[in-house]
Amino acid sequence: METQIGHIASLIGDPVRALILWTLLDDKAYTATELAISANTSPQNISMHLSKLVQADLLTVERQGRHAYYRFSKQEVAYAIEAIANLVPVEQQKKIVHSKHNAAIKHCRTCYDHLAGNMGVSIADSLLKQAVIIEKGKQFELTTKGAKWFLQLGIDTKELQQQRRIFLKPCLDWTERRYHIAGSLGASLLDTMLAADWVRRTKNSRAIVITAAGEKKMREYFR
Amino acid sequence: METQIGHIASLIGDPVRALILWTLLDDKAYTATELAISANTSPQNISMHLSKLVQADLLTVERQGRHAYYRFSKQEVAYAIEAIANLVPVEQQKKIVHSKHNAAIKHCRTCYDHLAGNMGVSIADSLLKQAVIIEKGKQFELTTKGAKWFLQLGIDTKELQQQRRIFLKPCLDWTERRYHIAGSLGASLLDTMLAADWVRRTKNSRAIVITAAGEKKMREYFR
DNA sequence: TTCATAGTTAAGTTCAAATTGAAGTGTCAA
DNA sequence: TTGACACTTCAATTTGAACTTAACTATGAA
Structure with a gap:
């Protein structure tokens, strides 16, 4: 035995x-x-x-x-x-708390060109909590603090707002039944994450996988 | 994590x-x-x-x-x-049942010159169950089947019975509050087990340790 | 003091298991 | 039918951790 x-x-x-x-x-x-x-x-x-x-x-x-x-x-x-x-010894347990949250956002998909699934919803939650975006009626709005926040990631929100495409809108995820970030802002967020190798696309499916490096970074930016 | x-x-x-x-x-x-x-x-x-x-x-x-x-x-x-x-896969689970019993007899001591503790009691139980010995009043008695059983282990019970010392008697273990085998038979059982390296004495204490080989053998003889 | 025992530490060796490289099977789409 | 992809298999290599040999510390008993 x-x-x-x-x-x-x-x-x-x-x-x-x-x-x-x-x-x-x-x-x-x-x-x-x-x-x-x-x-x-x-x-x-x-x-x-x-x-x-x-x-x-x-x-x-x-x-x-x-x-x-x-x-x-x-x-x-x-x-x-x-x-x-x-x-796992207590000194190392701090990481667990974050990881539990992580476990929740592990499974994710793309919705057209932006992040959906658990992960998309979790990110939207985090950005609302951090006051990067706020809810106004049935819409999302970028705060001035939020503009700076996106600039950190190398995303110029002013430039995006001048495009013809809708800048920012909530998108209801049918599996989660909760909102996540769509529009050009959502799309460039995904682009940035792909470019920085935080996440990768898998061929032939809408699934997205988080890399080890991405996990760390996302903990940093999205808590 | x-x-x-x-x-x-x-x-x-x-x-x-x-x-x-x-x-x-x-x-x-x-x-x-x-x-x-x-x-x-x-x-x-x-x-x-x-x-x-x-x-x-x-x-x-x-x-x-x-x-x-x-x-x-x-x-x-x-x-x-x-x-x-x-x-552990189900096919291999049979071993667990025995092992649980094993865990129970893992801690053992000697009582003067014979096995006491959990192990002594378990062995006595097994020998009763196998009809190697039977209870008669407040005494244990060796069966004819039992004489053969001990011969397997190289213990000549006839010879032991001719000694002056009491051949077989139950001994109450104070930790277990149950009976185990004392007398010359109990002593030579312990001797045999020590000689065959099923168990070893630890210095400076009455504790006895079961060897890996002993565990197998004891499973065989005592179920 | 001396000797035996219980336990630990350190350097060197060995071996099993993860990894890498090369090649093969089966599926799907053009 | 061809090529790309998902996955697997097999042999060759690497490497990390367990084990061995040897030496050392500390306790306890004669």
Whole structure:
């Protein structure tokens, strides 16, 4: 029995696999490529790791066409990971608080040209909280503080406002049923994040993956 | 955070450390040497592993004279290990049942010259169940089947019965408040187990440690 | 004091497991 | 049918962590 426990624990213990499991903690299915990006490793390597996790029945695969979707095989896997997370020494726990928020924004999609899904909604929330934007009636408005905030990211809001396209508007996300930022401002926010490699597009789908570097930066800017 | 989880999991994941943690699961304190014996490795090596576990705050040490007593630093450690144990595939779960019994007999002592404590009581129970011995009034009696059983272990019961010393009697263990096997039969059972390296005496105490090999054998003979 | 024991520390070796590189299978779209 | 893509497999390489050998500290008993 000790042997089996050791085996399971060592599976969770590898840095790459820990990242995989952490990513899957939102209980959604991810493709091998998505996981490779978020764990920052090669496709061959992620494939090797995933097959080990499947063999130990921590994960299951579902194959659809040329994609392989990986997810937890049972809830108990998440429980075990949370129990381990619970052992992380207190000095290092500050990071957990942010990470929990992170976990919530892990799954995200693009809505036409701007960020939607959990992530888009979370970003909109954060910007409202930081008074970068404010709600006016059924619209969003940029504050003067907000203009400076976007300038930090290299986004010139004055220039965007002169374009013909609608500058800023709330967009209702049908999965979240809450608002996120659309319009030219939302689009250039996404462009900036893609350019800075905070997030990457996956081919053939509207899914977006957050890179390791992006996670840090987003914590900084969106709390 | 993922990194921390990976770190903790890899600490649990090492075979030797998994054995240490499994041993400590009864929530008692063990010395380094006791743990070295039950994990079947060298003192230097166990010391290295223990210091890692202490540094990660999974264990705490208490030093008394020249002994170092190790125990879980908090209950959460046991929870995490149980959560991982919970992930062991069903085909391999049969072993758990035995192991739970095992955990129960892990802590044991000697009573004069025979096995007492949890282990002594468990062995007595097993021998009664297997009809190696039977209860007659307030005494134990060896069955003919039992004589053969002891012969398997290389113990000649006929010879023992001719000695002046009392052959077989129940002995009440004050910690367990239940009976175990004393008399010359109990003594030679312990001798045999020591000779076969199923268990070892620790110096300076009445404690007895079960070796890895002993665990297997005892499962075989005592179920 | 001397000797044995419990435990730790440090340097060197060994080995298993992650990674990389190269190549192959199957799917989808032009 | 061709090429791009998603994923996997296999051999070759690298590397990090466990283990070993050796030496040292501290406690306790003769």
